[in-house]
Amino acid sequence: MAYWLFKSEPSSYSFADLMAEPNQTTGWDGVRNYQARNFLRDQVAVGDGVLFYHSNADPPCIAGIAEVVAQAHPDLTAFDPNDSHYDSKSIRSDPTWFQVSIKAVRPIDPPLGLQELHAVAELAGMELLRKGSRLSIQPVSAAQWKVVIKLAKARKKH
DNA sequence: GCCAACGTTGGC
DNA sequence: GCCAACGTTGGC
Numbered sequence: 001m002a003y004w005l006f007k008s009e010p011s012s013y014s015f016a017d018l019m020a021e022p023n024q025t026t027g028w029d030g031v032r033n034y035q036a037r038n039f040l041r042d043q044v045a046v047g048d049g050v051l052f053y054h055s056n057a058d059p060p061c062i063a064g065i066a067e068v069v070a071q072a073h074p075d076l077t078a079f080d081p082n083d084s085h086y087d088s089k090s091i092r093s094d095p096t097w098f099q100v101s102i103k104a105v106r107p108i109d110p111p112l113g114l115q116e117l118h119a120v121a122e123l124a125g126m127e128l129l130r131k132g133s134r135l136s137i138q139p140v141s142a143a144q145w146k147v148v149i150k151l152a153k154a155r156k157k158h
Numbered sequence: 159g160c161c162a163a164c165g166t167t168g169g170c
Numbered sequence: 171g172c173c174a175a176c177g178t179t180g181g182c
Contacts, residue, residue, distance in 0.1 A: 009180090033165075056180055114181080132163040134179050160182085167176080 003140040004044060005051040005128055006066070006102070015052045015064035015107055024104035029075045030085040032097065036137035041072045041098040044137070049145060050102050053128065054111070061111035062148065070101035108152045122147045 006028060008014070018026055031037055050066040074095035077083040090096035117123055127138040140148075 007180090035165095060181070132179095134164060136179090162181095163179085165176105165178080167174100169174095170172085 001047055001049070002043065002045065003049045003051070003142065003145040004039070004068075005053050005062075005138040005140050007053045007055045007136040007138075009056045010054045010063070011056070014054065015066075015104065018052065018064070018066065018102070018104045019107065021104075025069055025101055027070075027073075027075075027099045027101050029077045029097075029099040031075070031099065031136060032085060032087065033136060036135055037097060039137045039139065040100055043139075044068055044072065044100050046071055049140075051140060051145075051148060052104075059113040059115065061113045062108060062117070062152075063111040064107040065105040065149070065152065066102040067105055068100050069103045072098040072100055075099040108155055110155065112148065112151055112155075116151075117148075120147065120151070 013026075018024060028040070031040060046068050048068040050068060051062050052064040052066050054061050054063045074092075075085075075097040077085045078087040078090040078095065078097040079092060080086055081088075085097075087096060114128075117126070118129055123129060123144055126140070126144050127133055127135060
């Protein structure tokens with residue numbers, strides 16, 4: 001069991017969009033970065049926990065918890081010339097790009113803002129908080145996961 | 159909208 | 171294989 005943080009711009013796909021999906025499940029397609037691809041293809045496993053992060057948002061935040069429900073399978077949007085993530089160099093017999101499927105577990109409401117996360121000493125080493133961090137699929141340690149879940153649970157008192 | 163940080167491309 | 175130019179990401 002491992003833990004991850006997946007980034008998405010809410011203007012293109014938000015945690016609320018995931019909640020609204022049939023079975024609250026979607027294929028995490030469109031990843032076009034090799035390091036992120038390698039995590040998706042080689043390490044992300046069914047049952048893993050996912051922090052759903054809203055980048056380019058106001059404020060940027062962790063907006064919900066999800067879980068992996070299907071391991072890596074080819075990202076078919078790479079083969080569709082009409083898709084914005086089309087990659088003419090990727091071929092069906094040897095796909096370059098992969099996706100996993102995730103299912104919403106619960107929203108974090110209100111979400112955990114980036115500023116707030118920066119203020120948490122135990123999260124100081126988190127990849128998300130590193131200056132210049134751009135990776136859209138990031139590993140999260142068990143200790144970091146525990147801290148974030150605890151912060152998320154504290155949201156429920158009101 | 160700005161711009162720092164990072165990834166990719168391509169000439170050499 | 172180097173590295174400058176370029177494109178993208180994402181906080182602010």
